[in-house]
Amino acid sequence: MVRFGYTLMTEQSGPRELVKHAAAAERAGFDFAVMSDHYSPWLDEQGHSPYAWSVLGAVAQATETLDLMSFVTAPIMRYHPAVVAQKAATVGLLSDDRFTLGVGSGENLNEHVIGQGWPPVNVRHEQLTEALRIISALFGGGYVNFVGDHYRVDSAKLWDRPDRRVPIATAVSGAQSVEKFAPLSDAMIAVEPDASLCEGWDSAVGPGARKFGQQPICWDPSEEAAAKRAWAQLRWFASGWKVNSELPGPAGFAAATQHVRIDDVTAGIPCGPDLDAIVESVSSYWEAGFTDIALVQVGVDEDPAGFFGFAREKLLPALREAAPAG
Numbered sequence: 001m002v003r004f005g006y007t008l009m010t011e012q013s014g015p016r017e018l019v020k021h022a023a024a025a026e027r028a029g030f031d032f033a034v035m036s037d038h039y040s041p042w043l044d045e046q047g048h049s050p051y052a053w054s055v056l057g058a059v060a061q062a063t064e065t066l067d068l069m070s071f072v073t074a075p076i077m078r079y080h081p082a083v084v085a086q087k088a089a090t091v092g093l094l095s096d097d098r099f100t101l102g103v104g105s106g107e108n109l110n111e112h113v114i115g116q117g118w119p120p121v122n123v124r125h126e127q128l129t130e131a132l133r134i135i136s137a138l139f140g141g142g143y144v145n146f147v148g149d150h151y152r153v154d155s156a157k158l159w160d161r162p163d164r165r166v167p168i169a170t171a172v173s174g175a176q177s178v179e180k181f182a183p184l185s186d187a188m189i190a191v192e193p194d195a196s197l198c199e200g201w202d203s204a205v206g207p208g209a210r211k212f213g214q215q216p217i218c219w220d221p222s223e224e225a226a227a228k229r230a231w232a233q234l235r236w237f238a239s240g241w242k243v244n245s246e247l248p249g250p251a252g253f254a255a256a257t258q259h260v261r262i263d264d265v266t267a268g269i270p271c272g273p274d275l276d277a278i279v280e281s282v283s284s285y286w287e288a289g290f291t292d293i294a295l296v297q298v299g300v301d302e303d304p305a306g307f308f309g310f311a312r313e314k315l316l317p318a319l320r321e322a323a324p325a326g
Contacts, residue, residue, distance in 0.1 A: 002290075002293065003284045006034075007034050008284050011049055013316070017253070017304075019058045020304070032201055033294075035071060039109070043235070046181055052073070056068060056070070069212075071214070072103050072171050074103065084135060089161045092162035101135070103169070105121070107245045108245060108248045109247060109248065127150045139166060167187060169210070182201050188201045188211040191213065195288040199289065213288075218272075229271075230266065234265065243256065
């Protein structure tokens with residue numbers, strides 16, 4: 001069965017609103033919620049970027065059944081892997097085993113703030129590989145010592161761990177990253193409905209692993225208003241991750257997207273009230289083999305009650321009716 005989630009996008013909402021949205025998503029019937037982990041928004045128009053881990057702790061207390069996930073945390077520069085393991089274990093406890101740690105190799109947008117430069121992608125993948133080994137070892141209990149090319153860990157131990165080992169999901173974008181990270185992870189994350197990623201992941205670890213995707217939408221009674229809002233807040237999405245991971249700040253994204261047209265955005269993001277268009281866009285993920293799909297409602301603060309009411313009454317029932325049952 002395909003599961004449907006809601007994206008708590010820290011770049012477009014403040015911390016108190018995010019907690020309210022999580023509770024509303026649970027009431028609407030979403031199966032899980034994922035949360036971005038940013039230091040900066042992509043564009044000034046988005047206007048937010050609270051500390052995701054504080055918000056996750058609050059969300060864990062404001063919800064009861066909603067599975068939670070970071071989407072994604074980069075345990076390579078801003079956060080030492082040992083600290084990420086401690087944070088994840090704590091949220092696992094606070095949420096009564098509802099948390100999955102989603103990780104990736106990060107973006108310059110968020111990591112440059114510590115003033116250590118931005119390494120090339122092959123180095124970032126080396127860092128993430130070491131980070132996954134450290135986090136997994138700490139999740140296993142006992143004292144951990146580690147000496148690698150990028151990190152050292154000196155006699156670290158997680159003193160508070162949930163009964164269920166926190167699952168780790170890793171973001172991938174191609175065959176190389178699938179081959180490298182699948183053996184170190186419990187689940188896959190990708191933001192394009194690429195069947196080859198799912199096939200490669202299943203080939204590496206066997207069928208049955210969860211595979212998370214993400215689809216932006218911009219529901220609104222007015223198609224024109226939705227398209228304008230999607231362009232204002234999510235036009236950076238059209239650049240692709242090879243570009244998005246390299247630019248250092250909102251000014252860079254504004255410059256890089258100055259020639260992106262509204263039509264370029266709406267080609268990949270269904271905008272307006274058309275339920276069938278939304279279902280069609282989301283279906284590309286389950287057709288590619290994804291098991292879990294997180295929706296992004298662009299500009300949810302414009303009308304949260306309207307969106308979550310639409311999700312409860314129309315969107316989620318339509319998606320579940322259209323998706324394969326097994």
